[in-house]
Amino acid sequence: MAFPVPSHLPRRPNPQDVSSEILMKIDQATNQTLTASLATSWLAELEATIQATKDQIHDRIHVDLPKFEQQLESSKSVQTRLQSLASNVDGLDRTLSDEQTGLISSFIRTMTAHASLAQQSADASICYQTLSHLLRSRTEYGTLLSLVQRGKLPQAVVACGEFEQLLQDAPAQLHQTNVMLDLKRKFQATKSRLEEQLSEAYTRSVTVSPTCLAILPSVVVRQSEAILSLPDLLSSLSTASLSSHLGTLRRDLMTHYVDYLLRQPASLTISSDNSEHRLTIFPSPPNSEDSAIRLDNVSATLMFLSTHFMAFLPTSESHIFARSLCKPIATSLLSNLLIHSLPSSFELLPPFIALSKQAVAFEDEFIIQLLGDDRSDRPIRTWVDGMGGHYERQRRVNILETSRRIILAPESPPDRFFVDVDIQQDKTPVLIPIQSEEDEAFPYSGEKQVSIKPEEDSWGFGDEEKGGIDDDGWGFDDNAEPEPVPDTVTPPPKEIPAEDGWGFDEEESDSAPFAELQEPPVTNGHEEPEPDAWGWNDDDALDSATEVAWDDPWDDPPEKTSATTNLRPPPAPSIAANNNVLSSPASTSSPRMATRLEKLANKGKKHLNGSSPMSSPVPSAPMSAAKPISVDPPHPPPPASVKSPEKRPPMLTPAVIPKESYLVSGRVRQIINIVEDVLSEGHKFTTSEIFPATETSLPPGTVLLQSALTILDLYRALYPVKFAIRLKSVQDAPMQFSNDCFYLSGEIARLKLAANGSSLAPVTDRLDECRHRLKVLGESWFQDTIEHHRQSADDTIAQAAEGFTFTGDQDRYDECESAINRVVHEIKRLAQRWKGVLNRSKYYTAIGMLADAAVSRVLEDVLALPDITEVESHRLSELCRILHGLEALFISYQEPFVVDYVPSWFKFSYLAELLEASMVDISYLFDSGALVDFEVDELVRLIRALFADTALRTNTINKITAGRS
Structure with missing residues (x-):
C-alpha cells in the first residue's frame, strides 16, 4: 500500500496520457474498491485508447499516401545496398588477412627475410671497422709510447695530439668496450708521464730563487739521452701547464726581484754562456745608494727576462705573459718606491721629483714599449702628475698622527709653563x-x-x-x-x-x-x-704646608714691586x-x-x-x-x-x-709648534711653485695649510673625550683646559699677524673661525x-x-x-x-x-x-x-x-x-x-621680621618707603 501523502503537500498534476491516467487509477484503488469490473473497465479503456491511436495513424498515412509509399521504397532500397556492401567487405577481409594467401601475410614473410640479411651485412661491416680502428689505435699508441720512452718529447706531444684525436673519432660501439677503456687508461698514463717530463725539464731550465734567476738554453730529458731546447720545451708544454708555470714565474719575479729591488738597495750581476744565463742579486748596505739605482735594477731584470725567456714563448702566451706583468710592476713601483720614498719634509722634494721623472721614463720604455701595456693607462704618470697632492695628504696623515699622540699623551705637570698676558685698560697709551x-x-x-x-x-x-x-x-x-x-x-x-x-x-x-x-x-x-x-x-683637611695665603696669591715683595705688578686686578x-x-x-x-x-x-x-x-x-x-x-x-x-x-x-x-x-700645559706648546711648522711648510710649498697647479685640484699648499688647523680641531675633539674623567675629578683641570684654549687662540692670532702677505690667504677664514672656536671653548x-x-x-x-x-x-x-x-x-x-x-x-x-x-x-x-x-x-x-x-x-x-x-x-x-x-x-x-x-620691600620685610609692631617701626617703614619713592 502506498504511503499516504499528507494533505498540506502539493499534489501531483493530473496525467495527460491514457497510460498515466490508468496507472493513477490503479494507484488510487484500494483493497475495498478493487474489483474485477474495475479492472475490466481499465482494460477496455486501454484497448479503446490503442484503437484510437491506430486509427489516427491510419488516417495520417492516408492523408498523403503517395509520399508515404515513396519513402517506404527508399527504405527498402537502402537496406538492400547495405547487405551488398557487407558481403563485399567480408570478401576483402579474407583476401588481405588470410594466413596462407593473404597479402599481409606474404609481405611480412618477405620483409622478415630481408631484415635478417641486412643485419648480417651490418654486423660484418661494424666488425671490420672496429677491428680496423683498434689496429690503428694500437699502432699509434705504440709509436707514442716509444717516443716518450726515448725522450722525443716534442714529437711525443704531436703524436699525443693525433692519438687523442683518434680516440675521439673511434666508432660509437667502441666507447664503452673494455678494450677501449683499457686503451684510454694507458693513454692517460702516458700523457701524464709526458707532461711530468716536460714540467720537470722546465723546472730545470728556468730556476728562480731569492738571489738568482737562471735560464738554461737546453736541457737533457731525464732517463734518456735526448736534448730538449728551451723554445721546443715552451712550445711543447700544454696551455694549462704553461699558464701555471708562467703564473708561478710571475709571482716569484714580483716577490724576489721587482718588489725586493724596489724596496731596498741591491746590486745585480748578469752572466751568460752557451749552457746558462744567470742574473744574481747581492744586497747592499742600507742608505748606501741613490733610489734611482733601484729603477735601473728592475730595468736590467726585465731586459734579461725579455731576452732569454719571453723571446722563446709562443706568440700568444708571450703577449699575455708580458701584459700580466704591467699592472703588478706599476703597482709595485708606486707602493714600494714612490709612495714609500715620498719625503717627509719640503727640503727633500727636489731629489724625489727627479726620481719620479725617472719612474715616468721607466713606465714609457719598459711597461709601455717592452711589455706592451695600453698607452692610455699610465698609472705612474697619473700619480706623478698629482704628486703634490699625494705629498700634502701624506704629510697631513703624519702630522695628525703626531698630533694625536701628543693630545692623548698623559698629563705631565713638569712640562707646564707660565704665559704673560697684558691687562690693557684702553687701546691708546695713557x-x-x-x-x-x-x-x-x-x-x-x-x-x-x-x-x-x-x-x-x-x-x-x-x-x-x-x-x-x-x-x-x-x-x-x-x-x-x-x-x-x-x-x-x-x-x-x-x-x-x-x-x-x-x-x-x-x-x-x-x-x-x-x-x-x-x-x-x-x-x-x-x-x-x-x-x-x-x-x-x-x-680643614688640607695640609698646613700647602695652605694658601689668602691675602693675595700674586703679591711680590715690596722691593720687587714695579709699576706693572703693584696693581690691584681690574674688576671683571x-x-x-x-x-x-x-x-x-x-x-x-x-x-x-x-x-x-x-x-x-x-x-x-x-x-x-x-x-x-x-x-x-x-x-x-x-x-x-x-x-x-x-x-x-x-x-x-x-x-x-x-x-x-x-x-x-x-x-x-x-x-x-x-x-x-697664567699656567699652560706643555702639550699645547708642542701643538702650536707643530701648527707653526706646518704653516711655514705650507707657505714654502705654496710660494716655491715646485708643483704646477692643476685645474682639477686645490692650489698647492692648501692641504698643508688646512692640516695645521685640523690639528686644533683634533685637539678640541679628542682632549675633552680622552680626559673626561680627569676634567670631572680634578678641580683645576677644567681651568687648565680653558687656559690652554685661550693660549692656542692667542697663538693663532700671533701666527696670523706674523704671516707674510697673503701666504695664509687660503685659510684666513679658517684661522679666524678656529681662533673664535677656541675662544668660545675656553x-x-x-x-x-x-x-x-x-x-x-x-x-x-x-x-x-x-x-x-x-x-x-x-x-x-x-x-x-x-x-x-x-x-x-x-x-x-x-x-x-x-x-x-x-x-x-x-x-x-x-x-x-x-x-x-x-x-x-x-x-x-x-x-x-x-x-x-x-x-x-x-x-x-x-x-x-x-x-x-x-x-x-x-x-x-x-x-x-x-x-x-x-x-x-x-x-x-x-x-x-x-x-x-x-x-x-x-x-x-x-x-x-x-x-x-x-630694595625698599626688602628693608621693610627685614624690619618687620626683626622688630615688634610699634609706632617707631611704623614711622621707620614709612620713612624708608617715602625716601625711596
Whole structure:
C-alpha cells in the first residue's frame, strides 16, 4: 500500500496520457474498491485508447499516401545496398588477412627475410671497422709510447695530439668496450708521464730563487739521452701547464726581484754562456745608494727576462705573459718606491721629483714599449702628475698622527709653563700727570679726596660730568700726593688692543695682544702661605704646608714691586656691569666694609669732610677706562688739619701696561709648534711653485695649510673625550683646559699677524673661525666650571640650611653653621687650586662669582624670613660673619677689593650689622645712603621680621618707603 501523502503537500498534476491516467487509477484503488469490473473497465479503456491511436495513424498515412509509399521504397532500397556492401567487405577481409594467401601475410614473410640479411651485412661491416680502428689505435699508441720512452718529447706531444684525436673519432660501439677503456687508461698514463717530463725539464731550465734567476738554453730529458731546447720545451708544454708555470714565474719575479729591488738597495750581476744565463742579486748596505739605482735594477731584470725567456714563448702566451706583468710592476713601483720614498719634509722634494721623472721614463720604455701595456693607462704618470697632492695628504696623515699622540699623551705637570698676558685698560697709551719733586710735601698714596657737600646726591654717587671733582669713592682725604718724576721717561708702548679681562678681546681683532712664553717659575709670583686669619684651618683637611695665603696669591715683595705688578686686578667686566655699587679707580684703596655698629660711639661727630668717623662707606664713583692708575705703594694719609700745597702743572709719563700670568700645559706648546711648522711648510710649498697647479685640484699648499688647523680641531675633539674623567675629578683641570684654549687662540692670532702677505690667504677664514672656536671653548669651560661650583655652593646652603629657619634651636644652628663652613672651605680649596692656574683677573673673577653665589643665597634666604627672634638674629649674624672669611681671598697689601668681584658683598656686609642693629642705627644707615643696595620691600620685610609692631617701626617703614619713592 502506498504511503499516504499528507494533505498540506502539493499534489501531483493530473496525467495527460491514457497510460498515466490508468496507472493513477490503479494507484488510487484500494483493497475495498478493487474489483474485477474495475479492472475490466481499465482494460477496455486501454484497448479503446490503442484503437484510437491506430486509427489516427491510419488516417495520417492516408492523408498523403503517395509520399508515404515513396519513402517506404527508399527504405527498402537502402537496406538492400547495405547487405551488398557487407558481403563485399567480408570478401576483402579474407583476401588481405588470410594466413596462407593473404597479402599481409606474404609481405611480412618477405620483409622478415630481408631484415635478417641486412643485419648480417651490418654486423660484418661494424666488425671490420672496429677491428680496423683498434689496429690503428694500437699502432699509434705504440709509436707514442716509444717516443716518450726515448725522450722525443716534442714529437711525443704531436703524436699525443693525433692519438687523442683518434680516440675521439673511434666508432660509437667502441666507447664503452673494455678494450677501449683499457686503451684510454694507458693513454692517460702516458700523457701524464709526458707532461711530468716536460714540467720537470722546465723546472730545470728556468730556476728562480731569492738571489738568482737562471735560464738554461737546453736541457737533457731525464732517463734518456735526448736534448730538449728551451723554445721546443715552451712550445711543447700544454696551455694549462704553461699558464701555471708562467703564473708561478710571475709571482716569484714580483716577490724576489721587482718588489725586493724596489724596496731596498741591491746590486745585480748578469752572466751568460752557451749552457746558462744567470742574473744574481747581492744586497747592499742600507742608505748606501741613490733610489734611482733601484729603477735601473728592475730595468736590467726585465731586459734579461725579455731576452732569454719571453723571446722563446709562443706568440700568444708571450703577449699575455708580458701584459700580466704591467699592472703588478706599476703597482709595485708606486707602493714600494714612490709612495714609500715620498719625503717627509719640503727640503727633500727636489731629489724625489727627479726620481719620479725617472719612474715616468721607466713606465714609457719598459711597461709601455717592452711589455706592451695600453698607452692610455699610465698609472705612474697619473700619480706623478698629482704628486703634490699625494705629498700634502701624506704629510697631513703624519702630522695628525703626531698630533694625536701628543693630545692623548698623559698629563705631565713638569712640562707646564707660565704665559704673560697684558691687562690693557684702553687701546691708546695713557699719560699720568706727575708733579715735580718740589711739590712732594706729603708722600702718601697720591689719591685726591673731596668732601661730600650737602647739596650733592644723598646716596654718595660721584658725577663724573661735574667738573672740579675727582672722587675716590670714599671722600676721606681732600689732597692728592703727586708721584715723583722718573729720571727717564719710558717711551709709549706699542698700541695693543684692549683685552676684556678674560684673556681675549671681544671684537676678535687680529691685532689682539699675544701671550708671551716664559720658563715656568717656581711659585708663579706667590708668596709663602700665611696662617688663616679666620681660623677655619681647625677643621680643614688640607695640609698646613700647602695652605694658601689668602691675602693675595700674586703679591711680590715690596722691593720687587714695579709699576706693572703693584696693581690691584681690574674688576671683571661681567661683574662691574651688574654691580649696583660703582667701582672705584684701581689706584684707590678698596672701600671699607661695614663695621660693628655697636662700636659707633662717635657717629654724631663730623670730620672736616662732613662725614662721621665711623660712617658706613659711601659707594664709589665709576671707574673710567682712560683714567690713569696709581702705581705707588699705599701710604698712610696725612693729618686732616694739614692742607695740601699748591700743585704745579703736571708732567706726563706713559702708563705702563700691567701683566698677569697664567699656567699652560706643555702639550699645547708642542701643538702650536707643530701648527707653526706646518704653516711655514705650507707657505714654502705654496710660494716655491715646485708643483704646477692643476685645474682639477686645490692650489698647492692648501692641504698643508688646512692640516695645521685640523690639528686644533683634533685637539678640541679628542682632549675633552680622552680626559673626561680627569676634567670631572680634578678641580683645576677644567681651568687648565680653558687656559690652554685661550693660549692656542692667542697663538693663532700671533701666527696670523706674523704671516707674510697673503701666504695664509687660503685659510684666513679658517684661522679666524678656529681662533673664535677656541675662544668660545675656553670661555665655555671657564664659565661652566664656575657655574657648576656656584650651583654646588647654592645647593649646599639651600639643602642644609633650609632657609635658615628656627636657628634658635642649637641643632638647627649647628647644621647651618656646618653648611656655611663647608661652602667657605670648598671656596678656599678651589682658590688654592685655581690661583696657580688662572691669571689674576680671571682668578678673582672666578672666586668672586663663587663667593657671590654663597652670599646671594644667604641674603635671599635671610631676607625671606617672616619673623626673626632676638636669638635668631644674633645667630644669623654670626653665620653671616663666617662668610666674611672669604674677604681674605681679595686682599692685596692689606687693601681688600672684594666688592670689585662680589657684587652682593656690600649688601651682605650690611646684613650682618642690620640683624643686630637698633631701629636708630637702621634709620641712620638709610639716611647716609649705606643701604642703597637693598630694595625698599626688602628693608621693610627685614624690619618687620626683626622688630615688634610699634609706632617707631611704623614711622621707620614709612620713612624708608617715602625716601625711596
